[in-house]
Amino acid sequence: MKNYVKKLCILCHYELQIMIKKARKSKACYLFLAPYAILFTMFYILPVCTSIFFSFTYYNILEVPKYIGLHNYINLIMQDDIFLTAIKNTFLIAVITGPLGYIMAFLFAWLINELPRWLRTIAVIVFYAPSIAGNVFVIFSIFFRGDAYGYVNALFMNAGIIGSPILWLTNPQYMLSVCMIVILWMSLGTGFLSFVAGLQGVDNAQLEAGYMDGVKNRWQELWYITLPNMKPMLMFGAVMTITQAFGVCDVTMALCGYPSTDYAARTVVTHLYDYGFSRFEMGYASAIATTLFLIMILCNKAIQSLLRRVGT
Numbered sequence: 001m002k003n004y005v006k007k008l009c010i011l012c013h014y015e016l017q018i019m020i021k022k023a024r025k026s027k028a029c030y031l032f033l034a035p036y037a038i039l040f041t042m043f044y045i046l047p048v049c050t051s052i053f054f055s056f057t058y059y060n061i062l063e064v065p066k067y068i069g070l071h072n073y074i075n076l077i078m079q080d081d082i083f084l085t086a087i088k089n090t091f092l093i094a095v096i097t098g099p100l101g102y103i104m105a106f107l108f109a110w111l112i113n114e115l116p117r118w119l120r121t122i123a124v125i126v127f128y129a130p131s132i133a134g135n136v137f138v139i140f141s142i143f144f145r146g147d148a149y150g151y152v153n154a155l156f157m158n159a160g161i162i163g164s165p166i167l168w169l170t171n172p173q174y175m176l177s178v179c180m181i182v183i184l185w186m187s188l189g190t191g192f193l194s195f196v197a198g199l200q201g202v203d204n205a206q207l208e209a210g211y212m213d214g215v216k217n218r219w220q221e222l223w224y225i226t227l228p229n230m231k232p233m234l235m236f237g238a239v240m241t242i243t244q245a246f247g248v249c250d251v252t253m254a255l256c257g258y259p260s261t262d263y264a265a266r267t268v269v270t271h272l273y274d275y276g277f278s279r280f281e282m283g284y285a286s287a288i289a290t291t292l293f294l295i296m297i298l299c300n301k302a303i304q305s306l307l308r309r310v311g312t
Helices: 002-025 027-054 071-078 081-112 117-132 135-143 151-158 175-185 190-200 204-212 218-229 231-246 250-256 268-278 282-307
Strands: none
Touching (some): 071 282, 081 268, 135 175, 135 250
């Protein structure tokens, strides 16, 4: 056993020496990478590690953090009914708007790719604009107003579908559905642009070779040629879609209020915002953030394993 440990130490030392030599030879490369590495570590790695640390403490900003072990997580899962409601709402939003938004983004990108270049440029701007327009989703609060002057209520009342206005944004029966419609409308974001770029990068020579080898229609072309060439873009789009679906907060707060009626539009990020910025219970908020972080990682891994099978 001692000889085995000794050999392992010698091997590790040898590998370390090789890595140091390679690093010395590539000093210029590491110097160029250093600014990004420093910023990424400061604004991504350190905040995540800090959040995980504070999730095991009681910390209210005013007092020194006190270590309490898994107490925050136990309360979160066993006693916090509002968090369970937020988890349910978040998963509903992610399961419905995530795949639908992902498929819509790809289909629109695929259709736009067939247009002439000048028309394709205009279409990309039109479809991408909602995702960068900031608080444009507030416009939907006018469409779904709870009185007869709301556009949706007025349309339904004039058509004879309803007899009195519906409180779309305060009735728990409709609130989450309205939010999902708005989220879908705003879902054509960065993933959509990556799909457009990926479709533009498919070599026409591969398409011609595919038809010579037996590809008979556009669907086979899509499955056997286009999608395998777009795997990096598909992966990037999936990660962005999952991140956006689980990070929903602004839409529900702006449309349905904070807090929403019976917490019907409560999401995990809204719950995190409540404890972090309204109650200043940073330890508990960190536990919520860490739980959401783990859920997103697991979902990303599941999606990536599915996308690896595309075109195989």
